[in-house]
Amino acid sequence: MSKVMASLREAIIASGLKDGMCISFHHHLRSGDYVLNMVLAEIAKMGIKDLTVNASSIHDGHAPLIEHMKNGVVTGLETNYIGPVVGQAISEGVLKKPVIFRTHGGRPSALENGTAKIDVAFIAAPTSDTMGNCTGKIGKSACGSLGYAFVDAECADKSIVITDNLVPYPLCNYSISEDNIDYVVAVDAIGNPEGIVSGTTRMPKDPIALKIAETAAKAIEASGLLKQGFSFQTGAGGASLAVASFLKDIMVEQKIKGSFALGGITGYIVDMLDEGYIDSIQDVQCFDLKAVESIRNNPKHQEITATHYASPTAKSSVADSLDVAVLGATQIDTKFNVNVHTDSKGYIIGGSGGHTDIADCAKLTVIVAPLSRARMPIVVDKVLTVSTPGSSVDLLVTQYGIAVNPLRQDIKEKLVQAGLNVKEIQELKEISDQINGKPAQVQRKKEKVVAKVLNRDDSLLDEIYAV
Amino acid sequence: MYPADSIHLNKNGKIKKEELAKMKIIKAAIAGTVESSDVMISVMPGEGKVDIDLNSKVGMYYQDEILKVMKEVLQELDVPSVKIKAVDKGALDCTVRARLKTAIKRAAGEAK
Amino acid sequence: MRRTMLFLPGNNPNMIMNGGLLGSDSIIFDLEDAVAPDQKDAARELVKSALQTLNFGKCEIIVRINALDTPYWEDDLEEMLPLKPDVIMPTKVSGAEYMAKLVAKMDEVEKKNGIPVGSTKIIPLLETTLGIENAYAIGTSTKRMAALYLGAEDLTADLRCQRTKEGKEIAYARGRLVCAARAAGIEAYDTPFTDVEDLEGLEKDARLAKGLGYTGKAVISPRHVSCVNKVFSPSAKEIAYAQEVFEAIRYAKEQGKGAISLRGKMIDAPIAQRAKIVLDAAAEIGGLLNE
Numbered sequence: 027m028s029k030v031m032a033s034l035r036e037a038i039i040a041s042g043l044k045d046g047m048c049i050s051f052h053h054h055l056r057s058g059d060y061v062l063n064m065v066l067a068e069i070a071k072m073g074i075k076d077l078t079v080n081a082s083s084i085h086d087g088h089a090p091l092i093e094h095m096k097n098g099v100v101t102g103l104e105t106n107y108i109g110p111v112v113g114q115a116i117s118e119g120v121l122k123k124p125v126i127f128r129t130h131g132g133r134p135s136a137l138e139n140g141t142a143k144i145d146v147a148f149i150a151a152p153t154s155d156t157m158g159n160c161t162g163k164i165g166k167s168a169c170g171s172l173g174y175a176f177v178d179a180e181c182a183d184k185s186i187v188i189t190d191n192l193v194p195y196p197l198c199n200y201s202i203s204e205d206n207i208d209y210v211v212a213v214d215a216i217g218n219p220e221g222i223v224s225g226t227t228r229m230p231k232d233p234i235a236l237k238i239a240e241t242a243a244k245a246i247e248a249s250g251l252l253k254q255g256f257s258f259q260t261g262a263g264g265a266s267l268a269v270a271s272f273l274k275d276i277m278v279e280q281k282i283k284g285s286f287a288l289g290g291i292t293g294y295i296v297d298m299l300d301e302g303y304i305d306s307i308q309d310v311q312c313f314d315l316k317a318v319e320s321i322r323n324n325p326k327h328q329e330i331t332a333t334h335y336a337s338p339t340a341k342s343s344v345a346d347s348l349d350v351a352v353l354g355a356t357q358i359d360t361k362f363n364v365n366v367h368t369d370s371k372g373y374i375i376g377g378s379g380g381h382t383d384i385a386d387c388a389k390l391t392v393i394v395a396p397l398s399r400a401r402m403p404i405v406v407d408k409v410l411t412v413s414t415p416g417s418s419v420d421l422l423v424t425q426y427g428i429a430v431n432p433l434r435q436d437i438k439e440k441l442v443q444a445g446l447n448v449k450e451i452q453e454l455k456e457i458s459d460q461i462n463g464k465p466a467q468v469q470r471k472k473e474k475v476v477a478k479v480l481n482r483d484d485s486l487l488d489e490i491y492a493v
Numbered sequence: 494m495y496p497a498d499s500i501h502l503n504k505n506g507k508i509k510k511e512e513l514a515k516m517k518i519i520k521a522a523i524a525g526t527v528e529s530s531d532v533m534i535s536v537m538p539g540e541g542k543v544d545i546d547l548n549s550k551v552g553m554y555y556q557d558e559i560l561k562v563m564k565e566v567l568q569e570l571d572v573p574s575v576k577i578k579a580v581d582k583g584a585l586d587c588t589v590r591a592r593l594k595t596a597i598k599r600a601a602g603e604a605k
Numbered sequence: 606m607r608r609t610m611l612f613l614p615g616n617n618p619n620m621i622m623n624g625g626l627l628g629s630d631s632i633i634f635d636l637e638d639a640v641a642p643d644q645k646d647a648a649r650e651l652v653k654s655a656l657q658t659l660n661f662g663k664c665e666i667i668v669r670i671n672a673l674d675t676p677y678w679e680d681d682l683e684e685m686l687p688l689k690p691d692v693i694m695p696t697k698v699s700g701a702e703y704m705a706k707l708v709a710k711m712d713e714v715e716k717k718n719g720i721p722v723g724s725t726k727i728i729p730l731l732e733t734t735l736g737i738e739n740a741y742a743i744g745t746s747t748k749r750m751a752a753l754y755l756g757a758e759d760l761t762a763d764l765r766c767q768r769t770k771e772g773k774e775i776a777y778a779r780g781r782l783v784c785a786a787r788a789a790g791i792e793a794y795d796t797p798f799t800d801v802e803d804l805e806g807l808e809k810d811a812r813l814a815k816g817l818g819y820t821g822k823a824v825i826s827p828r829h830v831s832c833v834n835k836v837f838s839p840s841a842k843e844i845a846y847a848q849e850v851f852e853a854i855r856y857a858k859e860q861g862k863g864a865i866s867l868r869g870k871m872i873d874a875p876i877a878q879r880a881k882i883v884l885d886a887a888a889e890i891g892g893l894l895n896e
Contacts, residue, residue, distance in 0.1 A: 233623070233827030234623055234626065236827075236828070237626060237627070399583075400529045400551070400582060400619075401530070401550075401554070401583035401585065402551055402554075403554070426626075461585065461622075462555075463585075465551075465555065466553070466555065466556070466558070468554070528617075528618075528619065529619060530619040531618045531619070584618060585622060585658075586658065588618040588622075588651065588655075590654050591647070591651040591653070591654035591655075592647070592651070595646055595647040595650045598650075599646070
């Protein structure tokens with residue numbers, strides 16, 4: 027028996043896809059993804075239209091989506107992140123219906139409780155057998171963890187696996203199992219390996235980013251959370267990743283071993299596991315070759331589903347056990363609200379991803395950011411878009427000092443006692459104004475809503491307007 | 494913002510005002526780069542007035558401020574007629590001042 | 606205290622505006638090698654503007670000027686001295702004659718601008734064989750002299766040998782410079798380590814310089830600052846010993862003893878002076894850390 031269809035078109039026909047339905051994709055192939063474009067091109071050729079796309083993320087490589095939106099093939103979008111290329115089109119009003127932004131934890135939660143619905147899920151898989159047992163850990167287009175795709179297979183009415191490495195049945199060591207898969211399609215290539223994972227992740231060289239990272243590590247140490255069994259999540263680059271390096275130095279000094287690292291995983295975190303500084307990695311997404319290799323070979327490097335990662339309605343998620351999160355921000359305001367959706371002009375350039383979930387759950391949430399980027403202020407009176415509410419954010423670390431959320435007087439005392447440079451967030455804003463000059467007030471027009479930003483529980487957090 | 498010779502001086506003295514005759518722009522000149530935090534300023538002979546074309550990455554916040562700083566420099570150097578084209582990548586006021594002064598001195602044939 | 610002197614290219618706004626945040630004790634605004642000949646005017650203007658407007662915290666301000674055999678050095682002084690930098694760093698300094706010419710110009714410019722004549726210090730860059738040979742004469746040529754500074758890159762060209770990380774080829778020059786500096790009663794600064802990525806090599810090189818008696822070291826990358834600061838900061842052991850020395854001196858004074866000894870070793874004036882330097886530095890660093 028085999029679920030293998032002769033072509034993508036046959037699989038789409040067999041799935042019963044009709045006008046007005048909802049299709050889904052995961053983003054584990056990142057900027058190297060061919061599948062979303064491939065599927066939509068076929069769907070457009072078939073004359074199907076008025077579809078809603080529910081994708082865990084939309085990247086710049088998905089630019090053809092803009093044409094499909096203009097032509098009415100795609101009329102709705104639900105996602106956790108949109109890169110600047112497609113983001114600009116959305117901000118300029120290419121869609122009539124507002125985009126629904128969720129979080130990496132909120133998406134599976136909404137699908138599981140029926141608030142969001144997928145008719146046909148397209149699951150790109152680097153390796154699959156003929157019945158749909160598939161994995162991201164092996165294959166020429168290996169991407170490592172398939173964390174975000176599990177819920178698609180489980181909740182969609184029909185699931186189609188698309189692979190460029192079809193193997194005989196049964197695939198052992200699968201991630202997503204056949205019991206949720208309807209059809210399998212083999213293609214030449216599901217993606218470009220160079221866009222799927224980067225070669226090696228390098229520590230940033232920018233001295234300001236490194237200074238910020240070192241200060242953040244000292245703040246984490248002073249908080250008292252950096253002890254045996256410590257757990258953390260950092261970003262994949264910049265100051266956020268560099269914090270891991272400085273934390274490691276402290277852990278070496280104090281002979282501390284961490285219990286786990288969480289999140290999007292890079293080779294640097296893998297090194298920490300291999301060298302014995304942490305006991306395990308909980309991986310929802312791999313960013314580079316080293317991470318893919320490690321998840322393949324090391325049982326202590328575990329693949330986790332998005333639900334397990336951060337769903338607010340799971341009985342418990344890994345995020346619930348997280349000690350420290352180190353995250354970035356496009357903007358942060360004097361109430362500690364963080365914007366990761368739009369740039370200062372109001373164009374969509376990103377999305378929450380896991381930001382809101384992790385900030386909500388971690389015992390200590392640290393935002394690392396320079397005070398300004400080439401005269402562009404990061405600390406503002408009011409953020410353009412609230413991606414993560416200020417109540418979830420504990421510290422802002424900049425090169426001019428650390429601001430502590432007034433809700434955390436306990437942390438503030440510890441930082442002051444440790445001799446760290448603690449300032450009020452208002453002071454940081456004033457320093458920025460002094461160096462850069464006071465920025466003029468920008469008037470925004472609030473006419474057309476192009477996106478709704480939903481919190482983890484699907485309640486409305488903010489709205490994004492057309493530019 | 495703050496006038497040029499005020500509390501931001503980290504050394505105690507005031508800067509002696511340059512005594513210059515009216516600066517006449519005799520040729521085109523450029524100063525600065527398009528690197529982040531810099532501004533590339535092109536200066537050309539004017540048509541009897543001050544004409545500034547400013548394209549700034551942070552224009553929505555600082556367009557007026559940058560123009561103000563440029564006009565202050567033109568007054569300080571006593572330049573009544575000039576055509577300026579500036580491409581700004583987030584230069585601070587002090588950088589704008591320096592780049593404009595350099596471009597003007599070069600355009601007036603004074604640069605060394 | 607000058608554990609580190611960080612070079613900032615004089616025509617680079619991005620580096621200049623962050624100069625005070627990078628943790629070095631001194632910053633060197635470079636108008637010489639880091640600036641192309643056709644941009645010398647732009648660099649002067651930019652550094653001037655920055656010194657007038659920006660806040661560099663507790664960093665000592667040094668300006669590296671062009672050599673006397675260029676058409677730039679006089680304008681460098683005319684434009685920069687009125688901004689009252691702490692130190693001027695002349696390059697390719699060859700001997701007492703060179704210094705005399707430089708000091709005469711500095712006297713003139715300071716006087717013209719109402720600045721107390723002699724207030725701007727000098728740290729010359731000794732990077733030629735002649736400069737090294739004349740180190741003592743240079744070190745004693747003017748009251749403005751704060752220290753001698755070794756430049757190995759150009760020196761090895763003059764020596765006609767390869768510059769290596771191990772540094773055997775500059776061993777004589779290193780020894781001569783620090784010796785001349787101490788004989789002249791001034792400080793000595795070591796040449797920068799040029800491999801930005803090799804932090805292990807940097808530490809080795811810095812420790813070698815410290816072992817020879819150098820006060821500090823120039824650095825060409827912000828990433829080198831932390832390591833070099835650490836090497837040239839007194840260690841806990843050194844501080845503890847210095848405290849013991851002071852305690853021994855105090856005790857001997859109390860007891861009315863003429864000769865002071867600590868664990869069987871005689872404490873004479875040089876040892877007492879070394880101890881004071883260590884404790885002063887420790888206090889200053891402690892003050893810096895509490896910023």
